Amino acid sequence: MEVEDKKKQISSSWLLCYTKCFPFSPPSSLRSPESDSEEKKHDEAVSNLKSKKRIPGGWKSMPFVLGNETFERLATIGLLGNFLVFLMTQFHMDQASAASLLNIWSGVTNFAPLLGAFICDAYVGRFLTIAVSSFASLLGMVTLTLIVWISKLHPPPCTPQEVQLDRCKGPTTLHLGVLVIGLGLLSIGTGGIRPCSLPFGVDQFDATTDEGRKGINSFFNWYYATFTLVMLIALTVVVYIQDSVSWVWGFGIPTMLMCCSIVLFFWGTKMYVHVKPEGSVFSGIAQGVVAAYKKRHVKLPVDGEADGVFYDPPLAETIVTKLPLTNQFRFLNKAAMIMEGEVKADGSPTNQWRLCSIQQIEEVKCLIKIVPVWASGIICFTAIAQQATFTISQALKMDRHLGPNFQIPPGSLVVISMVTVGLWIPFYDRVAVPYLRKITKLEGGITLLQRIGIGIVFSILSMVVAGLIEQMRRTYARSHTRPNGVAPMSVMWLAPQLVLMGFAEAFNIIGQIEFYYKEFPENMRSVANSLFFCTVAGANYLSSFLITIVHGVTGKHGRPDWLAKDINAGKVDYFYFLIAGMGVLNLIYFLVVARRYNYKSSPQIIEEKPQLDLEVNATRQ
Numbered sequence: 043m044e045v046e047d048k049k050k051q052i053s054s055s056w057l058l059c060y061t062k063c064f065p066f067s068p069p070s071s072l073r074s075p076e077s078d079s080e081e082k083k084h085d086e087a088v089s090n091l092k093s094k095k096r097i098p099g100g101w102k103s104m105p106f107v108l109g110n111e112t113f114e115r116l117a118t119i120g121l122l123g124n125f126l127v128f129l130m131t132q133f134h135m136d137q138a139s140a141a142s143l144l145n146i147w148s149g150v151t152n153f154a155p156l157l158g159a160f161i162c163d164a165y166v167g168r169f170l171t172i173a174v175s176s177f178a179s180l181l182g183m184v185t186l187t188l189i190v191w192i193s194k195l196h197p198p199p200c201t202p203q204e205v206q207l208d209r210c211k212g213p214t215t216l217h218l219g220v221l222v223i224g225l226g227l228l229s230i231g232t233g234g235i236r237p238c239s240l241p242f243g244v245d246q247f248d249a250t251t252d253e254g255r256k257g258i259n260s261f262f263n264w265y266y267a268t269f270t271l272v273m274l275i276a277l278t279v280v281v282y283i284q285d286s287v288s289w290v291w292g293f294g295i296p297t298m299l300m301c302c303s304i305v306l307f308f309w310g311t312k313m314y315v316h317v318k319p320e321g322s323v324f325s326g327i328a329q330g331v332v333a334a335y336k337k338r339h340v341k342l343p344v345d346g347e348a349d350g351v352f353y354d355p356p357l358a359e360t361i362v363t364k365l366p367l368t369n370q371f372r373f374l375n376k377a378a379m380i381m382e383g384e385v386k387a388d389g390s391p392t393n394q395w396r397l398c399s400i401q402q403i404e405e406v407k408c409l410i411k412i413v414p415v416w417a418s419g420i421i422c423f424t425a426i427a428q429q430a431t432f433t434i435s436q437a438l439k440m441d442r443h444l445g446p447n448f449q450i451p452p453g454s455l456v457v458i459s460m461v462t463v464g465l466w467i468p469f470y471d472r473v474a475v476p477y478l479r480k481i482t483k484l485e486g487g488i489t490l491l492q493r494i495g496i497g498i499v500f501s502i503l504s505m506v507v508a509g510l511i512e513q514m515r516r517t518y519a520r521s522h523t524r525p526n527g528v529a530p531m532s533v534m535w536l537a538p539q540l541v542l543m544g545f546a547e548a549f550n551i552i553g554q555i556e557f558y559y560k561e562f563p564e565n566m567r568s569v570a571n572s573l574f575f576c577t578v579a580g581a582n583y584l585s586s587f588l589i590t591i592v593h594g595v596t597g598k599h600g601r602p603d604w605l606a607k608d609i610n611a612g613k614v615d616y617f618y619f620l621i622a623g624m625g626v627l628n629l630i631y632f633l634v635v636a637r638r639y640n641y642k643s644s645p646q647i648i649e650e651k652p653q654l655d656l657e658v659n660a661t662r663q
Contacts (some may be wrong), residue, residue, distance in 0.1 A: 101257060103246045106310025108268055111239050113303035114176065115272045117296040118228065120280030121183060124292070124453035126434050132190065132289060133217065134197050134210040136607035138593045141431040145586035147225045148427075152579035154233025156572045162234070163322040168242040169314060175234025176304045182227030183297040185220065190289040195220050205526070208607065237572060240265060245315045270464065277454050285451035323405070323566050330398045330406040333377035337396075340376050352378040354400045355389055363563060365404035370411065370640065378403050401563075408562055408642065409569065414635045415491070415557070416573055418498065421628040422550050423581035424588075425501040425621050426543055428508070429456050431585070432617070433536060435609050436512060439519060439526075440533040450533055458537050462544025470548070490557040491636040497550020498632055502625035504542035509618035511535055519610045527610045561642050592617060 129140035162171040189195045196217055200210040213221070243261050248254035284292025343351050352375065357364060367375065377398045384397040391397040437452035444450055478487030486493075519529035554577065558570035589605060596613070597603030606612035 103310050103313040103315075104243070104261065104264070106306050106313065107239075107243045107246060108264060110172075110176075110303045110307040111243070111265070112268045112272055113299045113306065114179065114235060114239075115269060116276055116280075117183060117300040117303065118179065118232070119273060120276035120299070121186065121228075121293060121296040123277045123456075124281045124284045124451065126431055127285065127438070127452055128190075128289065130435075130438075132196055133213045133221070134200060135212065137432070137435045137609060138589050138605040138607075141605075142586045142589050144431065145427070145582040145589070147229070149579040149582035149586070151229045151232050152575040152582065154229050155237040155575050158233035158235075159237040159569075159572055160322045160324050162238050163319055164325070165319055167317060167319045168238040168245065169316050171234045171238050172242060172307065175231045175238075176300070176307060177231075178227050179231025179235065180297070180300045180304060182224045182229075182231060183293070183300050185224030185227060187290070187293040187297045189217075189220055189224065190293050236575065242314075245317050246313075270460070273460055274457060277457050277460075278451075281451045281453040285453070286449070323569060326398075326402045327406050327409060329394050330374065330377050330402045332395050333398045334374045334403075337376040337379060337381075338373070340379055340381070342372065342375055342379070351380060352400055353380050353385070353391065353397055354378070357401065365401055365408075365563060367400045368404065368407065371407050374403050374406055405563055405566055408566065411639065412558065412561055412573070415494070415632075415639065416554075416577060417580075418628055418632040418635060419494070419550065419554055419577040420580040420584055421621075421624050422498045422501045422546065423577055424585050425505050425625060426546055426551075427578075427581050427585050428505075428618070428621070429459060429540065429543055432609075432614050433508070433540070435614070436515060436536060437533050439609055440515060440529050440531060440535070442533045452533075455533065455536060455540060458540040459544035459547060462541050463548045466545065466548045467552070490553055490560070491639060493549050493553035494557065495629070495632055495636060497546045497548070497553055498625065498629050500542050500546035500549060502622050502629065504539050504546060505618045505622035505625060507542060508536075508539040509615040509622065511539060512615035512618060516610055516615070527608065529610075588617075588620070592620070 126137075126140055126144055129135045129143065130137060133140075135143070158171060158175070162168055166174075197211050197213050204210050243265060244258055247257040247261065249258060280292060280296060283295065352367060354367075367378075369375075378400050380397065384392055386392055433455065434452040437450075437455055442450040442452070475487040479485065482488060488496075515529045515531060515535070518531050519527050522530045551574070555570075555574055558573050562570040593603065593605050596616075597606070602611060602613055604613040604616050
């Protein structure tokens with residue numbers, strides 16, 4: 043009788059597991075009379091699973107996904123690659139004000155993906171987020187195009203004499219208001235598109251098959267290949283049109299490309315896989331912090347008495363990465379301690395804001411211990427961000443001729459950094475890493491933190507070189523009288539600092555992205571991607587703060603303003619040296635943080651066994 047009861051129990055338990063894992067009914071021979079009471083629930087589960095069954099579009103949907111992404115990036119990068127020049131020449135803003143506005147807007151834009159990722163994951167899903175954000179970007183581009191097209195929406199043009207006498211009329215409140223609206227719409231669009239476009243492309247492949255996994259790998263390659271191509275086109279062709287042909291065409295062409303992007307995106311709607319939102323990881327992080335605070339007075343058990351004290355339910359996936367409980371930031375472990383009445387009969391917590399799993403707590407710890415490393419990237423990227431501000435100001439006062447009839451657009455100089463990255467990465471991956479691997483016995487040749495630190499060193503060197511070249515440029519400009527104060531030296535003298543910037547990006551930025559990717563659990567990869575954008579945002583705000591302070595403090599008591607409207611009368615080299623000095627302090631801080639950092643423990647890959655096997659093992663014992 044006991045054996046028969048056990049068989050019935052095994053069959054019933056197995057049925058529940060089978061129903062969760064497979065969208066069809068188990069063989070009738072394996073059913074028990076007790077399991078018939080579950081038949082209705084089983085049929086409902088099967089119906090729900092069938093309704094969710096999706097056939098991935100795979101490569102059939104890629105022309106629409108990649109086409110949308112290519113046109114969108116070509117539009118936004120082409121529109122904004124030369125934006126500092128636009129603010130200075132069309133809105134007649136001085137370089138400090140234009141750089142501050144650009145930095146503040148860039149900061150908002152790079153923080154926006156955090157909010158976009160949360161809304162996408164928790165509420166609306168990737169397709170709808172991209173769709174709404176694309177229209178927001180289009181409206182922003184239309185607004186900026188109208189600004190340069192309609193004369194009442196921008197300051198009147200300046201004559202050469204007015205420029206020389208510094209009597210150009212600046213923007214009015216109306217002009218700035220419309221400009222802010224356009225930039226705000228672009229920020230909304232970027233906040234939704236940036237965190238969703240890459241995951242949406244991955245959604246189109248079935249990761250459970252070999253073909254799908256190969257498709258995902260190829261998609262990544264195509265994604266970054268098209269991104270690089272778009273950057274080169276946007277920063278050369280589109281910037282040249284803006285600089286040499288017409289600002290109306292220079293803004294209008296990216297706007298038309300954005301229209302093409304939206305058309306392509308909706309054209310492939312029937313082929314897309316639409317993944318429903320499943321909740322945001324930010325909620326779990328918040329619950330872990332709140333639960334730890336609520337239990338701050340609870341005493342932690344000693345190590346020998348920890349078994350059964352902490353809430354550690356099995357994860358839902360078939361094969362999952364389970365993080366072990368650690369003693370780092372031990373106070374957070376209190377959030378996982380089981381107190382009386384906190385667990386329901388089915389094993390779920392009665393209040394998720396008071397009891398969290400070990401997995402949740404360890405995810406919070408991953409975020410906390412990475413923050414100091416993340417902070418070190420802000421000053422490093424502050425140096426890199428000068429490519430889009432004062433490097434362009436330098437270029438405007440240098441000889442940009444290539445031949446008698448062609449001038450290099452100032453906004454196109456950043457291509458030098460991109461080419462440096464493009465040439466160095468294959469060499470580093472194929473030559474440097476194998477050689478270093480023989481010496482260090484490390485898979486990556488050097489550790490990720492070492493790679494980030496080398497990038498910081500290159501960023502410091504780039505600022506030192508930039509300051510020295512600026513001293514030379516200003517001396518030439520003052521000693522040789524030329525129209526508009528242009529120094530008689532080639533703009534290619536800026537190449538050394540841009541090459542060093544490229545090395546800083548190749549080591550620090552790529553190192554950061556890989557570091558976040560490897561140190562965060564799989565379900566926190568969206569947070570990892572967002573952290574890099576937060577680094578950029580923090581650098582933009584720091585740069586804007588420095589500009590405001592330097593602009594306000596210098597220039598008093600008869601001393602020259604470092605960031606004067608006329609760069610030849612200023613001391614931009616001092617500003618570069620200031621950032622280099624901050625970089626040295628940042629390097630010391632980073633070395634301390636890196637020395638104390640503990641890499642993530644080797645994850646335990648746990649394969650959840652079917653309940654049938656567990657029950658059979660129990661009967662054998």
